[in-house]
Amino acid sequence: MMRYRLEKRPEPSKLMLYGTPVAAVVLTMILGCLLFSAIGYNGLRAVQEIFLTPLTNPYKWQDLGIKAAPLIIIGTGLSVAYRANVWNIGAEGQYIIGALAATGVALMTWGMSGWWILPVMAIAGMAAGMAYASIPAFLKTRLNVNEILTSLMLTYASVQLIYYLIRGPWKDPMGIGFPQSRLFSEAARLPNIIPGTIVHLGVPIAVIVALIAWFVMSKTVFGYRMRVVGAAPHAARYGGFSETRTIWLAMLVSGGLAGLAGMLEVAGPFQRMVPGFPTNYGFTAIIVAFLGRLNPLGVIVAGVVLAITFVGGQVAQTTIGLPDEATGIFQAMMLFLLLAGDILVRYRIRRVSPEASVGAA
Amino acid sequence: MTLSRRGFIKVGGAAMTLPLLGGTAFGQAEKLKIGFIYVGSINDNGYNYAHNQGRLYVEENLGDAVETVFVENVPEGPDCERVVRELAQQGCKLIFATSFGFGDSVIKVAPEFPDVAFEHATGYMKADNVGLYNARFYEGRAVCGVIAGHMSQTAKAGYIGSFPIPEVVMGINSFVLAARQVNPEFTITPVYISTWNDPAKEADAARAMIDQGIDIIAQHTDGPAALQVAADRGIVGGFGQGADMSAFAPDTQLTAIIDHWGPHYLASAKAVLEGTWAPGDTWEGLKEDVVQMGPYHSKVPADVVTAAEAMRTGQIDGSVHIFTGPINDHTGTERVAAGVTMTDAELLSMDWYVEGVIPPA
């Protein structure tokens, strides 16, 4: 009888590091195909529509860009934070608060024009996201309160703030009583960058943000410090790196980027604040960060993959009647498989004969 | 630059027709493809369920002449925009966006597809190829109000709403106006729960109202939760909303307001088939069979059924309009003079409560 055991690799495997996400996606397609065939759908078509149609149909590319942009921006921030072992899972809240701050600027400058309005909105969005993320940062560094829990709680509070503002002080005077803000003026809307498409300025910003983050994390002392603190906090302390400062930086970067994503989203596709603004980008970006291996370049790819499943999921609804829930199931499977594959990065599977294992014991 | 977009469409169109070739055997006349976009699940037993029934009604009546597709659980904002575009691009020549929050997306996408007819439910923004449609649910509320006025022993009703939008305010007012024609002491308490889908909260809201003396319950949220609590507590009764909910509360549902979008959808589909479609602004009700009343429960006394039927038929033949003055607001100030009927525009932006409503803070 053959037995298998896990053996720690002397060094994380590069092949597995980049191979497992690909394997996770491929395995998701296979398992998804089987699962949906088993419950009476055309599984092959389901996989085809969800994963391939958005890629093969050029008209869908603009949708992918728009859907991926906020995921990439938030995911980049989160990957920086997670690298430093700071578990900000409240990006959704920071995204919302960023968007609310930008909305505030847009409403205050309503009817005005000027190139400065959008930059002010962006700064307000980032500052608000940072401010919101600084609550868990403060509590963590000063009082050692778990940042996972505080950032999560703050997310739920922020959703209520949207409802309150658009039901009360920010209600659209022209909206026949519906809870939503008024439509932003032209100057507060993101310009389209490719005429005739819906691709807005947020898409290139997302890519630039990820590239800058990649450069900073892999090529600068700052990035090195963040990674060291994350990988070995004790060693870092001896090396003179401040854990407190790292936590603050990680929180501010991830919160600020989430806030920026919120600003771009409300000024781009939404152009007003509505109750349906929170669409879990902040949570989905956690999947993106992991699928992208906490590497900003990987995050770009992962953001596009997630966008494909969203866009393709809706295609599959109309073409083969696949229920909406399928998208979530595919995404969860993908993350499950990726996390399961993580172990192969640090360990290798060794086949051992019974004698050898007895001998080893 | 427009050239590049045409290129986009052409390539996209070709890619999209390929998988469809298998479905449409050659030699058949071209079917009219109709798209439906729902904000929630078709299994919600309420609003979205009713729209989907309307879709099936069209299929039943037009058979092979049409093909319908739908996308459920579509969030407002960029996701909706993508779905609208997706459906138009897949060849839908008639698209129904069935929720208020879809308005911005439809208005944005419609100019890109001038040969597609769009219809937006409960909205207020029209365009060259965007029509509006709505249903006079308040007419059904008035029928319910008559029954409530007769049957309530405490002369107090409760009304569970999601958000205080004009549609909901109008329904509450209609209900209490009708009830007070029967019993001038009648009052109604609205409770807003700030969500469309949280059945446990709806049920607790119903409990809270029943514990404080109401014995008739009505709701403007999807689903039968409130009705089931009414059944459990054995109060006088409640009303189904959106669909006949008697299966959930066979001894408690006095009647139901049934959203019957079928006739409207059928008429629009026929108009598109015949090439006579023009963007309308329809607000149909009992008369056009778009609002229906469910069966009266056997415990509703015969004279009450007669009174309710009088209200129903009166609204059908036009002899009764529930919003005819004199109408006072909840502070007792006259808002509509005797003999004057409120205009549709006034109704659609109604943000004040009539006498008899105990206004929420």
Add this chain to the structure above:
Amino acid sequence: MDLTIAILVTVVGASTPILIAALGELVVERSGVLNLGVEGMMLLGAIAGFVVQFHTGNHYLALICGAAAGMAASLIFGFLTLSLSANQTATGLALTIFGTGFSALAGASYSARPVTLMSPIFPELAAHPVLRVIFGYSFPAYFAIFMVFAIWFFLKRTRAGLILRAVGENDLSAHSIGYSVVKVRYFAVMFGGAMAGIAGACFPLTLTPQWAEGMTAGRGWIAVALVVFASWRPFRLLGGAYLFGLVMTMELYAKAGGGPLSAIPSELWAALPYIATIVVLVLISLRRDASTNAPACLGKPFMPSN
């Protein structure tokens, strides 16, 4: 008086599922594992409970199957995080996404079907105007309270409980004195899954006898908050659950009855449990009393350097 009793009865109903789910999560977290998949496991428990009740009419069987569904889902989480040392935060979130999607898919054909609520255990006393505040509930309410005592006893007074706490406080030393950290955590995670499943099944069985997509509507996250709010102690959890239930319910009673409380915006009511949890977290840490703090190993994978 009558109204007070009526309010309390509703509060107990609303609090019970949160309490049950939070009790399970408390044990999980005490063993050093953070499972953020509570909401997903609750939804799986809800649909399983609903389907079984619909087909068999047996409420107790439905609760058991709800527990089984939650436990099965927790095994996915356990396998990934314990056997494969995957990140707990990400796995928990994936579990919630999975549970939400899978329950909706499984329940699609059950939406227009009503079931019946569980009846009170003491039907005569449940009709009494005053005594119903104590005796007016169906099985889960008493089960929840029993479990508060049972878990308190287990953690404080049994050897197994001691081991579980040791594993949560310092997994490496627990490992070095010969306890199987992974095995202990597996049991804790499975227990948490079963409790979340029961909590989910309470929705169609005790609160609103129907199936609706996403019907737990975020209560799983409130349960996670509650564990923190209670600083990982069973009796504080009991009080905290009723307090959260009171906050959620008072909003509705205040709005239905008028009075000064009805002037508070509903958004503030809805945000209150989360804000309160943060405040409590801060208060706990200000006390600098080590024993009231979070389990030291919470959320960190067990990595013996073999």
